[in-house]
Amino acid sequence: MATALRWGKRLGGLAIVFLGVTFIIYLAVFALPGDPIRAFAGDRPISDSVVATLRAKYHLDDPLWRQYLDYLLGLFQGDLGTTFNGRPVADQLAARWPVTITLALTAWVLEIVFGLGLGVVAALKRGSLVDHGLLAVTVLASCVPIFVLGVLSQQVFGVKLGWLPVAGVRSGWPVSYILPASIIAVFGLSAVSRLMRGAMVENLGADYVRTVRAQGFGEGRIVGLHVMRNSLIPASTYLATDLGYLLGGSVIIEGIFNLPGVGNLLFESIRSHEGPTVVGIATALIVVFLLTSVLVDAIHALLDPRVRRG
Amino acid sequence: MKLSIRAGLGVALAAALSLGLTACGGDSPSDDPTGGADSASIVVATETIDHLTPGNHYSAYIAILSLFTPLTSLTQDEQLEYQQAESVTSDDGITWTIKLRSGWTFHNGEPVTSDSYIDSWNYLAYGPNAWVNSGQLRGVVGFDEMQGDNPTTKTLSGLNKVDDLTFTVQLKTADRQFPFQLSDGQTGLYPLPKAAFEDLEAYDQFPIGNGPFQMATAWTSDSSDIVVKAYPDYKGTKPALEQITFRPYQDTNTAYTDVLAGNIDVAAVASGKNAIAQQELGDRLHTLDAPGVDLLGFNPNDPRFADVRVRQAFSMAIDRAAINQAIFSNSQIPATSLTSSSMPGDPAGVCGRYCEFDPAGAKALLAEAGGLTGQVVLLYVGGWGQEDLFQAYANQLRQNLELDVVATPATDFAEFQERLQSGDYALNRARWGALYPSQQDTLHSLYTAAGDGNFAAGGYHNDEVDALLAQADAADTIEASFAIYRQVQERILADFPVIPTFGNRYLWACSERIDQVPSAAGTVYFARLTLK
Numbered sequence: 001m002a003t004a005l006r007w008g009k010r011l012g013g014l015a016i017v018f019l020g021v022t023f024i025i026y027l028a029v030f031a032l033p034g035d036p037i038r039a040f041a042g043d044r045p046i047s048d049s050v051v052a053t054l055r056a057k058y059h060l061d062d063p064l065w066r067q068y069l070d071y072l073l074g075l076f077q078g079d080l081g082t083t084f085n086g087r088p089v090a091d092q093l094a095a096r097w098p099v100t101i102t103l104a105l106t107a108w109v110l111e112i113v114f115g116l117g118l119g120v121v122a123a124l125k126r127g128s129l130v131d132h133g134l135l136a137v138t139v140l141a142s143c144v145p146i147f148v149l150g151v152l153s154q155q156v157f158g159v160k161l162g163w164l165p166v167a168g169v170r171s172g173w174p175v176s177y178i179l180p181a182s183i184i185a186v187f188g189l190s191a192v193s194r195l196m197r198g199a200m201v202e203n204l205g206a207d208y209v210r211t212v213r214a215q216g217f218g219e220g221r222i223v224g225l226h227v228m229r230n231s232l233i234p235a236s237t238y239l240a241t242d243l244g245y246l247l248g249g250s251v252i253i254e255g256i257f258n259l260p261g262v263g264n265l266l267f268e269s270i271r272s273h274e275g276p277t278v279v280g281i282a283t284a285l286i287v288v289f290l291l292t293s294v295l296v297d298a299i300h301a302l303l304d305p306r307v308r309r310g
Numbered sequence: 311m312k313l314s315i316r317a318g319l320g321v322a323l324a325a326a327l328s329l330g331l332t333a334c335g336g337d338s339p340s341d342d343p344t345g346g347a348d349s350a351s352i353v354v355a356t357e358t359i360d361h362l363t364p365g366n367h368y369s370a371y372i373a374i375l376s377l378f379t380p381l382t383s384l385t386q387d388e389q390l391e392y393q394q395a396e397s398v399t400s401d402d403g404i405t406w407t408i409k410l411r412s413g414w415t416f417h418n419g420e421p422v423t424s425d426s427y428i429d430s431w432n433y434l435a436y437g438p439n440a441w442v443n444s445g446q447l448r449g450v451v452g453f454d455e456m457q458g459d460n461p462t463t464k465t466l467s468g469l470n471k472v473d474d475l476t477f478t479v480q481l482k483t484a485d486r487q488f489p490f491q492l493s494d495g496q497t498g499l500y501p502l503p504k505a506a507f508e509d510l511e512a513y514d515q516f517p518i519g520n521g522p523f524q525m526a527t528a529w530t531s532d533s534s535d536i537v538v539k540a541y542p543d544y545k546g547t548k549p550a551l552e553q554i555t556f557r558p559y560q561d562t563n564t565a566y567t568d569v570l571a572g573n574i575d576v577a578a579v580a581s582g583k584n585a586i587a588q589q590e591l592g593d594r595l596h597t598l599d600a601p602g603v604d605l606l607g608f609n610p611n612d613p614r615f616a617d618v619r620v621r622q623a624f625s626m627a628i629d630r631a632a633i634n635q636a637i638f639s640n641s642q643i644p645a646t647s648l649t650s651s652s653m654p655g656d657p658a659g660v661c662g663r664y665c666e667f668d669p670a671g672a673k674a675l676l677a678e679a680g681g682l683t684g685q686v687v688l689l690y691v692g693g694w695g696q697e698d699l700f701q702a703y704a705n706q707l708r709q710n711l712e713l714d715v716v717a718t719p720a721t722d723f724a725e726f727q728e729r730l731q732s733g734d735y736a737l738n739r740a741r742w743g744a745l746y747p748s749q750q751d752t753l754h755s756l757y758t759a760a761g762d763g764n765f766a767a768g769g770y771h772n773d774e775v776d777a778l779l780a781q782a783d784a785a786d787t788i789e790a791s792f793a794i795y796r797q798v799q800e801r802i803l804a805d806f807p808v809i810p811t812f813g814n815r816y817l818w819a820c821s822e823r824i825d826q827v828p829s830a831a832g833t834v835y836f837a838r839l840t841l842k
Contacts, residue, residue, distance in 0.1 A: 032724065032725075033721075033724060033725045033728040033729075034722070034723070034724025034725045034726070034727050034728040035724060035727065035728075036724060038723075038724070038727055039722065039723040039724030039727065040368075041368065041442065042368075042723050043741050043742065043743065043763065043766075044368055044442075044743075044762075045443075045445050045745070045755065045762035045763070046442055046445070046762065047444060047445040047448070047457075047762070049437045049440075049444070049457040049458065050437075050440045050441070050442055050444055050445075053437060053438055053439075053440035053459075054440050057440065085360050085361065085532065086361075086511075086514075087531075087532065091531075092531075092532075095531045095533065096533070151563070151567075154564070154567050154571075155567070158567065158568075158571045159567060159570045159571045162571065162572075165571075165573070166564065166567050166568045166571045166573060167559070167564045167565075167567070167568055167573075168557070254560070255560045255561045255564075256561060256563075256564055257564070258559050258560055258561065258564050258565075260531070260533030260534075264560055268358070271722055273724060
């Protein structure tokens with residue numbers, strides 16, 4: 001009973017968050033200056049009659065509340081709206097999610113493997129040249145602007161060496177995703193490895209480790225079973241939240257590497273003031289965020305029995 | 311980072327089929343980027359494509375040009391050439407008779423007849439259909455009656471079918487430039503088969519045209535490739551290519567890198583990258599003349615610019631040659647008239663000393679007009695990679711006229727237009743890409759009240775200009791029209807409503823396999839492209 005109530009409250013909260021966020025996004029797009037239809041034409045000729053008809057077609061002359069209400073009604077009927085190009089937003093999302101999800105998961109796995117690995121190495125060799133070296137390299141790498149790293153890697157691995165494709169997804173996974181995912185992962189690496197190292201160092205000096213060590217367990221078992229598991233909590237929180245961000249797509253990386261993902265679709269639709277498309281994507285992203293927050297809770301419970309009982 | 315093709319390379323509002331063949335040197339053995347599957351197959355980078363229906367697209371010109379054949383086009387020496395049309399004739403310039411070549415078919419085997427044109431034009435002109443290229447028919451009798459929410463008719467009264475291969479078009483006023491309006495760039499006037507009207511959505515994904523290439527597979531998502539292959543029953547000049555893949559790129563810089571890596575055969579290059587591209591590509595960089603012009607407009611409601619001498623002084627204070635060198639590495643053409651130098655009959659030099667850099671003269675002229683106080687805001691569109699260009703304009707005006715001039719970006723085109731409307735600026739960026747190879751298009755669009763680009767030229771209009779334009783349009787011969795269009799330009803420039811800055815040229819990066827790069831208004835004309 002208590003559980004049901006808790007979940008009911010939680011779902012109600014989610015609905016309020018959902019309504020609030022979609023409305024704010026709609027408001028933000030609505031408030032962008034200028035006429036989206038004329039902007040769509042740009043320098044190219046468009047007659048007043050066409051502008052008027054298209055404005056009517058996309059309900060741009062309606063007041064904000066009306067547009068939003070229409071949008072919500074459509075949403076409950078499973079209609080995410082259409083883009084100015086006349087393509088259903090749902091189809092666009094369906095075509096683009098796989099790319100973004102593949103990219104996000106690839107980058108995420110790289111972050112986990114290398115981030116946690118480097119963190120453990122740094123913690124075990126704390127104070128050594130390796131520790132300081134790892135700190136310097138990861139921090140430096142994440143300080144380089146992401147597009148510089150992207151363009152540089154294209155020049156080196158795509159043009160000069162010819163090992164990997166410059167852009168696009170035609171070579172499939174993993175070849176097409178190695179460069180962009182690595183670059184995204186570089187930016188999460190320093191945080192993950194720092195968090196892991198910090199927690200490890202703290203736990204290595206904890207009382208329970210001393211007790212375990214006094215009981216005569218081997219160093220491998222102490223680090224592997226006890227210290228690492230307990231040290232995963234901060235890094236895993238970060239990683240789960242990061243997955244939420246990654247699934248939102250990276251506008252810059254998707255642009256540079258010509259990956260037809262969600263991030264780029266979002267960017268383009270903000271540029272063309274397409275309220276329904278922006279809100280459609282944002283809605284999907286909110287759901288992903290909410291799901292990852294559930295995931296964070298679950299991982300916490302798994303790693304920390306106190307959370308499970310509390 | 312995101313560099314809109316619209317900015318430097320211009321909208322492919324194309325027109326002239328000036329076959330400016332530029333030879334691609336380099337004798338190195340050809341390298342097949344497609345992996346040797348088919349030697350006559352190339353991959354071309356494009357901007358994101360919106361629609362493939364010729365009457366309703368903005369950004370697909372490069373692909374649509376390969377799928378359709380226009381009624382007319384222009385030869386290398388700027389002579390009108392009939393394509394799908396056998397002849398386009400008129401006695402009075404008002405009623406035009408279009409005869410079609412017989413035996414031509416659409417890719418589905420359906421013959422190209424007068425109905426293919428009449429049906430297509432009726433659909434295009436009908437206001438509620440809201441096809442974006444509908445304005446291309448505005449000169450035809452009956453067009454106005456088809457606009458608005460509930461037009462009474464769905465057919466253009468100015469069109470009359472004579473027989474299966476002949477139809478007549480009645481224009482509102484005498485217009486001898488009409489045959490030019492039927493050329494490549496006015497894609498709205500391409501014919502549509504009956505199949506198109508059965509399912510327009512399906513047609514947009516799998517357009518059936520009358521051109522040298524046909525769709526190989528349907529185009530399903532705006533991020534997917536568009537693949538076209540040679541149409542075996544094509545009755546016009548057979549293309550040298552077997553297959554073309556148009557690949558959308560979000561960022562022109564990435565497409566360029568893919569040319570360097572050998573993955574792409576043809577890609578547009580931003581004009582600002584000319585120097586580096588020349589260095590990296592050598593003679594694989596092709597520069598094609600385009601019918602577009604860059605301008606700076608004035609705020610018509612800013613009293614400081616009411617005196618024509620102030621506007622002229624601003625123009626004289628801009629060192630076009632220095633900007634061309636510094637920003638475009640000399641790839642563009644400093645303006646000396648209101649049209650680009652590749653436009654037939656362009657009255658080069660008609661702008662005279664007001665388009666020549668003369669800082670002392672500019673300062674004197676400004677002083678004579680009583681000077682100018684306060685800040686001058688030069689408004690441009692941000693995010694198009696043109697920051698350097700507009701900073702350079704502002705710097706030159708600031709230094710040469712000793713005024714407080716700042717270049718300010720609008721966040722995007724929508725905000726730019728909003729600020730033009732609200733009057734929150736002094737000078738604005740402006741550009742016009744002509745749709746067909748006649749000065750008519752540029753002059754009508756920018757300098758008449760009804761023109762689509764009139765907002766960018768400060769809403770300029772003048773009855774004398776309108777009268778002269780009507781005369782020029784009605785002139786019996788092309789030579790006679792050139793003389794009157796020259797007078798139109800002189801009359802406009804007497805009012806000096808804009809600062810002409812540059813005539814456009816588009817840059818194209820090519821792989822080593824590409825031999826000749828023929829141009830259709832600055833865009834690569836693939837039907838005539840040859841490989842080594």
